[in-house]
Amino acid sequence: MSNVAIGLKGVTKSFGDKLVVNDMSFAVASGECFGLLGPNGAGKSTIARMLLGMTRPDSGNITVLGVSVPERSRLARKSIGVVPQSDNLDLEFTVRENLLVFGRYFGMSTREIQGVIPSLLEFARLESKSDARVGQLSGGMKRRLTLARALINDPQLLIMDEPTTGLDPHARHQIWERLRFLLASGKTIILTTHFMEEAERLCDRICLLEHGSKIAEGSPPALIEEYIGCNVIEIFGGNPHELISLIKPCVQRVEVSGETLFCYTPAPEQVRVQLRGRAGLRFLERPPSLEDVFLRLTGREMEK
Amino acid sequence: MGEGFAAALPANAWNWIAVWRRNYLAWTKVALASLLGMLADPMIYLFGLGTGLGLLVGRVEGASYIAFLAAGMVATGAMTASTFETIYAVFGRMRDHGTWEAMLHSQLTIGDIVLGELAWAATKAFLAGTAITVVAATLGYAGWASVPYVLPVVALTGFAFASLAMVVIALAPSYHYFIFYQTLVITPMLFLSGAVFPVNQLPGTFQHLAALSPLANSIDLIRPVMLGHLANNVGLHIGALCVYAVLPFFFSAALFRRRLMR
Numbered sequence: 107m108s109n110v111a112i113g114l115k116g117v118t119k120s121f122g123d124k125l126v127v128n129d130m131s132f133a134v135a136s137g138e139c140f141g142l143l144g145p146n147g148a149g150k151s152t153i154a155r156m157l158l159g160m161t162r163p164d165s166g167n168i169t170v171l172g173v174s175v176p177e178r179s180r181l182a183r184k185s186i187g188v189v190p191q192s193d194n195l196d197l198e199f200t201v202r203e204n205l206l207v208f209g210r211y212f213g214m215s216t217r218e219i220q221g222v223i224p225s226l227l228e229f230a231r232l233e234s235k236s237d238a239r240v241g242q243l244s245g246g247m248k249r250r251l252t253l254a255r256a257l258i259n260d261p262q263l264l265i266m267d268e269p270t271t272g273l274d275p276h277a278r279h280q281i282w283e284r285l286r287f288l289l290a291s292g293k294t295i296i297l298t299t300h301f302m303e304e305a306e307r308l309c310d311r312i313c314l315l316e317h318g319s320k321i322a323e324g325s326p327p328a329l330i331e332e333y334i335g336c337n338v339i340e341i342f343g344g345n346p347h348e349l350i351s352l353i354k355p356c357v358q359r360v361e362v363s364g365e366t367l368f369c370y371t372p373a374p375e376q377v378r379v380q381l382r383g384r385a386g387l388r389f390l391e392r393p394p395s396l397e398d399v400f401l402r403l404t405g406r407e408m409e410k
Numbered sequence: 411m412g413e414g415f416a417a418a419l420p421a422n423a424w425n426w427i428a429v430w431r432r433n434y435l436a437w438t439k440v441a442l443a444s445l446l447g448m449l450a451d452p453m454i455y456l457f458g459l460g461t462g463l464g465l466l467v468g469r470v471e472g473a474s475y476i477a478f479l480a481a482g483m484v485a486t487g488a489m490t491a492s493t494f495e496t497i498y499a500v501f502g503r504m505r506d507h508g509t510w511e512a513m514l515h516s517q518l519t520i521g522d523i524v525l526g527e528l529a530w531a532a533t534k535a536f537l538a539g540t541a542i543t544v545v546a547a548t549l550g551y552a553g554w555a556s557v558p559y560v561l562p563v564v565a566l567t568g569f570a571f572a573s574l575a576m577v578v579i580a581l582a583p584s585y586h587y588f589i590f591y592q593t594l595v596i597t598p599m600l601f602l603s604g605a606v607f608p609v610n611q612l613p614g615t616f617q618h619l620a621a622l623s624p625l626a627n628s629i630d631l632i633r634p635v636m637l638g639h640l641a642n643n644v645g646l647h648i649g650a651l652c653v654y655a656v657l658p659f660f661f662s663a664a665l666f667r668r669r670l671m672r
Binding site: 158159161162184186195196197210211213 | 416417421424427428429431432435436508512517518519671672
């Protein structure tokens, strides 16, 4: 087994005359958690589909688990688990039946599947729900079942398209905890997300996307250090353009997004001094995040 | 282009069984209602048309009208069951419920999925056809000896109509388009293929046209046997049904590949 789980080289894809993935190259090592981070329409899901052989690139090469995709994607898919963007569980089936039916799609015998179901239910914390119909489960439970289902073939690689979109914060943390467990057990994960926090918490490395192009790649702390490297003060409540001229001398960089002024400065107290006495302003000082990297690189905030 | 074909073809001879078993499991949850529907629908036709019209019509091709009609209803029942399973249930699984999406995330190919769906639709046609055959035999409109001969033809008929409907759903953007297939293809076929009256009542051109329809081929195999004769041109009729089952299968799988794997 090579230690490169996924390799993309110069992959381009257009739908009609709309370029959705532009000359994309990256490599994901075995055991790594790699994030494709970008706003809606950045091409994340198209890349995920291409890894599965469900969308054919116009040009470029894709290798997944040592085989060429889409040419031999069926072979690759035997060792891949997929968590799709929206749950596609069988709602009329019970939790157990969903696992049974999905295991059969991988050619597993009923006995083999029954053998792994208890550990999958335990993984998904759904032991007490095994005979409940999926239609009766909460959103978080469905998501955990989808995750457990993706593990039925004991995959080496998990491809997850927006694994926590639409979940409440509690359910999201539960999924993150389960994903860290999988990473600790040696699985490779590639996930798409538009949650900066998700990418920062889970991913060893991320690829930042906009309009189908890679705009940055690296580990979240390294990207933050490279592009920001100092604390951030968010200022709101005033006219940002008017404030810029006042604080310009004492900051490294400012960005305006909507009614918020983002000041990047190693000397935050000077900014406060400059703006002292101006009524109605509110300040939020915080460490920099991937959000700031995205804002810096694209000049805009990522849409939620 | 080679790998594109591979995605549209079944990967092996058994992958489709997983798809069939998924549908069977779903069906077991509604089996009673489904079986009642399969029995009730043709029986209403049989008694409504058979007893009512039968009084006016008298004997047809040497049999009572209700016995003549029963044989037509066996083939029609298979046609309707597999057509409706495909254009409504399969279309939903393909487009709306994510069932096919989940299957495509496994090691199944589009060819495996389509074959499994066809086999399931043929199974439902088989159940529907069996229900009518058993009713007809019980009431004395057909000999019990004809049953083992009729049922394989019913399954093949179901396969052929599922395959044809698969092409329709591969092309249809939404449910609304199925009405064209129903009113312009299925319903005319019912009247042109000798299901409710003998084909020789039709003008000559229509007779030739009718002879090509899958339903006519199915009826020509089923009716003589149910009425206690030998069927003519058995090989030709079976061959025609096989063509209707096989060619649209490959065509629809290629269309689905274009639709789902852009």
